[in-house]
Amino acid sequence: MPELPEVETVRRGLQKKVRDKEIKEAIIKVSKIIQIPSAEEFIARVKGKKIREVDRRGKYIIIHLDSKDKLIIHLGMTGILIYPYEETKIIDQEINPKHNHLIFIFTDGTQLVFNDVRKFGKIYLVSDLKEIEKNISKLGIDPLDEGFTEEFFRQILNKKKNSKIKSFLMKQEFITGLGNIYANEVLYRANIHPLRTISSLNSEEIKKIYGEIKSVLMEAIECGGSTVADEAFRDVNGKKGKFSQKLQVYAREGEPCIKCGRPIEIIRIEGRSSFICPQCQRL
């Protein structure tokens, strides 16, 4: 599932490539991905509108239109946005056009396509972000936001002293954007076992986790995110994320820890795979 670095990679690509383009028409092939409003109203409201700034909050992409409507996109499990589609489809045979669920045709003839194999992606068109607050307001702070200081991190940890650190990092209501891949990487780099209780962490360990959240995310964005073995992630050009090759613990079960040489182990936590070095990450 795309996490913050992948969504930020898509946001940057859109900001660079489709800003100021005018939507001639939108074609909806699978209407269930449009959450708000109806498909008919969606098509009518985007027609003739220009794309302005492209923002992001956690895993949500927020595209501002010149009508003041906001197009909000959550990529779900396998959603990708491809632009310019008419060129990309020729170079990447792995993108199956049968999963193109929403197509924007711009006045210059180019196309932005939303392709989603598993159809968990969600798209909203709202005039006010309040209309989808029930989804977005539960989101905690974006770790790339200026307000995400070490002091703030300590404050939110204090509210959940009995939680396990990995579950806390992945719960979107506290910090939004970290999923299973990056929570695993952060804790490995900080030498913290994912099942450690927050109240057991000392000040130095909290400082280390905070620093690794920032640095892992920034490094991953620099690499265009991660495309892991069974997943479909692509940037807007149809290219795979290169951070997958730099992952130090995620999906490295049985391979040697790069710090101590012990084989990386896999444990299940809340139904998700956690990868740890039993030597470097002690419970």
Ligand SMILES: [Zn+2]
């Ligand atoms: Zn180790």
